[in-house]
Amino acid sequence: MPSPLTTHRRRRPLERPSPPHHRIVLLFDLDAFYAQTERVRLGLELDASVALLQWNSVLAVTYPAREYGIKRGDSWEAVASKSKHKCIAIHLPILPMRENDSRIVNNDDSKVAEDEEEQDENDSEGKDISFETSNTDREAFDKEFRLSKEEREQIFKNENGVQRYHHQGKASLERYRLASRVIFTNVLDSLKRRVGKGFILEKASIDEFYLDITEYCYGDVEGKCDNDDDVDVRKTKLVGGNGKEWGETELDMNDADDLEVALWRACQLSACIRNDIWKNLGLTMSAGISTNKMMSKLTASFGKPNGQAVLHPKNFGKLMSETKVRKVRNFGGKLGKRVLDVLHTNSASEQSLEDFSSNATMGDLAQVPLTVLQQAFSSETAQFVFQACQGIDNEMVKETSGALVKSITAFKSFTANKNHDEVLAWLKLLAKEIAERVAQDAARNHRYPKTCTLNYTYYTTADGRRPQDRMSARTQRQSRSYRLVFPADRMSIVAQSESLVEQAMTKLAPILKEHPLRGVGLAASNFESRGQPPEGNASIESFFSVETAINMTQGDFRHKSNNNSSALPNNKRQRINSAPFEAQVPHTNESKEVPWNFPDTTPTVIDTDLELAKKLQASYDRENYVFSKLNSRGEGMPRRERKRRQSKSTRFSRSDSGKSLFTLGPFRQSFLQLILV
Template identity: 25%
Template sequence: MSSPAKPPPPRSSPPLQNEEAQRPSPSLPPPVPVASTSALPPSSPPPVADELDKEYPPDAIVTYRHLLSPQSLTPSNPLRVIGHCDVDAAYAQFEGVRLGLDKTVPIAVQQWQGLIAINYPARAFGITRHMNVSLSSLTISPFPHFFSPAESYLVCQIMEARKRCPELIACHVATLKDGEDEPKYHENPQITTHKVSLEPYRKESQKIIKIFQRCVPEGEIEKASIDEAYLDLSLPIRNLLLTRYPHLSILPPNSPLGLDTPLPPAPKLDWESSEWGIPPSPISPPPKDPSSDSEEGGGGREGNGWSDVALWLGGEVMERVRGEVEKELGYTTSAGISHNKILAKVCSAYKKPRAQTVLRTSAVSRFLRPMAFQKIRFLGGKLGDAIANEYGAATVGDLLSVSLEEMQRKFGEESLWVYNILRGIDHSEVKEKSLAKSMLASKNMRPPLTALEQGQPWLRVLCVELVGRLKEARGETSDGETGEQGSGVWPKTLVLSWREADLHHNNAGSSNKSKQLPFPFHRPLSPDGPILKIATRLLGEILASNSSLKPGTKPIRIINLALGFTGLERGEEGQRGIEGFLRSGASTSAKVGKRKEVELDEERNAVAGSSTPSTSSSSKKLKNDRPRPSSDDNDDDEEVSISDATWTCPDCSKILPIPSHSELDRVKGEHQDWHIAKALQEETVGSVASSSSSGSKREGIGKKSTTTLNKKKKSNAKENVGGLGGWLLKK
């Protein structure tokens, strides 16, 4: 049996072509030592130069405008530098660091009896996530009746893995069970009592992103998944170019083309002996244009221009970033650096693990043409299969002879992006992920749920996970305080989704169905609070028919249960002000405890409208960033007319404009929040009054305001209003 392969020792960064260039100088500091790389994988023979190489565009001529004009920092700028960084066998590394294991120890991450991640030492034994194992070759009998054939196959994986590597450390992912407030690493989790949680991995991912942001504060960071991210290094590299080559910061006098004058010749870089680069495609450079000096601007197929220098510097920056991740967290990474996201992504996996690759324009043809085109992002799945079947193609090179007109005739005008991707052209931007519009926690039910009593423990488990993620988005600390970054984040709706088993099989089910209710703002945020009450109510409505089945009627059997938030948004300034007022009031007023009791009594007395199951139209609504108001999901009719596009408050008689029907609930909710905040403020003022007569007067105001609010809530019991004091449940 072979032993696990040890990681390769660190090697130095790509050398420059001559010794003089390697000495420190103001214009070209010595390269940063490389944290790692491994030997290049066996490569196919260099392709013979042919007409298809001309399908790939050459480097553009770099001008002073590209370097000096802020408006030129666009996706088409030849000095654009994009990095893609991927954590090597992320889940396995996370577990290895958590357990303090040596990097040479073979590790597999286990989810129930299946493998979801294998580190590189374990792969040396031939262990993979998709081993070809037949059930007949192993003795696992009998399988539980609720395991599908696919799940039974997963049971075989871990057994086969241990046969191949007895020293394998199998770490089960963290799980949640009823009664716990956070995921834990249980010794023997059971699929019937525990729920898988990837929260520990998400937290490690956030640590890595923060290192990226700290190391390249001028760059843009886009988190692509839990273990990978894109980094737009264009602006940092532009500044680095001007620092290392200060003569580029001044436009030469008497430049005939002004800012469109090509840059002077770039320094020569020894890509052939570097560990970063890929040899260029074997094609002669195009004839020089007599009207311009392509060598000065870095144009042409041969490269070695300023766009290549920018990528070289991008390689240095990326190595520093990767070194910081490994130094602080102990995680090795692999990276790709190129001029766009697609190329950076495909080349980041070229020399895994613990390495990086720089893909310059002159090498794109040689790199892409022999590649299986379905390995490129977005070209797999059904689209890739359709293209492969239509043209009998397997590699990128097989598709280069297909004209744009032919591709658009077969697959529509939008196939232009496919045509471009095959040629290494991609103008998509690196954008920081905005606030997620939804969150979801789900659990496959084994055996299927048929009664509310069965589902209640699982509902709390889902609530714990969902509340934890919402607190993280809000930036809340353990004492409930909200950080500045997440302040005001709140979902509009709580959605309960489920999938039912068919009549004959427990594990084959219908399409997803869902029910939803508005989610009221409240503090503190707890898994045992309104979220659990709303979820319990919705599940009770779903399974209500099972308690009174007619003869011949099949019961509802839920095989998947999911709880989610939709419509997450940062609240308006007014809402955040109310939230801040509540926090400050809690610390300064002695009446807060009593006030909370009054608010809870109001919640218990409020009447909640009934919810309705989603139809095909409501399923589309769930995908909308701004769902329609909850009144549209209520069986009760609205009592307030909006024919005049205004709404009159019954308490203060203020007339408020209604921009549209969809804005009615928002306007009413925000105005009601104002009334509540005003009443609470008056109570707070009354609690600190020194004079007894003044205190009595303030107390009367507070009682009057509270009475007014109670009357308002009773009169508007059928209205689904959002915000503080919004939709509340029956106790």
């Protein structure tokens, strides 16, 4: 058998088998992701025992810690007693309920969870720009995880064994989202370097990635794995091979069928990618290699921890006969429950449904005829279930262009609460987190949400009344949601948070009078792409796509548009938006100083574009009217001055009505540009 590390620029192309086994699909699964991330942050060895907790429940456990019998759901006391205080116990980062609360030791160094200092409402240099676009994910990752020895020792001292409580704040997963994005980017970069093209990478969850390398495995282009001397693909476990590793078999690559050779190539590339992640980030991944998503996910469990396993279609039947129904992808929820009900009904078992469900396998399900499944399910669902129990999954790997999420969500559960002020405090915390995460996402991915969904939960009895005991058999959990408008991206983070809170409390106030809430959440969604902001001044063509609206509320002069183009630099726009109302309206009389420096040149006009000129003229007439009304508004100023301005504004409107924009002087042209954008 040739060495697995021998590579060539060109190799023998392979013939693809017929469906359904014509694809090569991998699943990369981070080992104990949350706990492992903390191990890397604290600079601990690979064999360190680490448990990550949320409140009084273990969320994730490294594999060395599992040897003590520690499992998910254990309490702080259980972790300490089982390991005899040898297991490191770290709590999730939390967003503090009250800023500058001395009782809380914030264990999240990321900007998301930092206590922000109180600042003046008009200070646009503060919270408005708390997320700088120059800070890439990798830079943030290095700041969070590449700490000095002294810093890590101090963090370990402050966090190990320190318990947190519900009332202190909300758990934050931003540290782990950041790590997930960096891992995804590293996997993608490694694939591009080694394969070039011929792969599809999908982010399935925060710690799982699907990879379709069918084109690479069956093609004639050799990958770049020849310099990985510490990678040995022969350690890959063979599922269905009686516990053997690939190197222990008598497989002759010259006599192997094309599917076996393709799987071998996939194992080789998988080992190289996993090794890259270990070298670059210090994180371990397990991998499952097979011919579809469902089987590669099942296979990955045989490679854990820090290993990989491969499954040939000829061994599908054996694996499915040993696999519990609820352990299979897509069978863990409502579909799995219904399938087990049908299986139990059509079996001769005298066990209860609960006992039967805990032992039923996909092999048992394979004995149910398709006609029986079609009576219980739709034709499409019945076909899916029938094929799944044979190891067939036709779902394609879908390319993820970046580590994008469909929604940005923050939720907080708490004890039953009807107190308006306390619910308001939680909403402020959630809104602030959402606004900050959206700002990060917008800077990174150039997109912005249009909507925000308010979610809340409460408990009632079957007759709709307030329950006396939440655990009563007659208690029902109720979940409701309302759609809110996500604030404009030009607003500061503080203003966005206040807008979300105001909208949410308007919806929740009537609910609080009837039911105590058990939890509230906000979810930003319905993203739309935004182009890169233009450098320098925008061209005149950019004005035509802007639908201008001015909110003429006291002390508020804001421009809103459907794009992010502006002739003003960001810092100047921020100064303008934060200025007092009167300072934002330029005065043309000589006794007043114009607060902005306008360009001396006028915009270039395309004489032949009559249609665009008409649109611009219409916009000018409309803005001229709004401007006159804005000038005439003046609550708070002397009556005589207000009348004088009204008279002047009327003369301005009449004198300029019907005139072409291009006959105006440079000052008014420049000002029109400003209010149009």
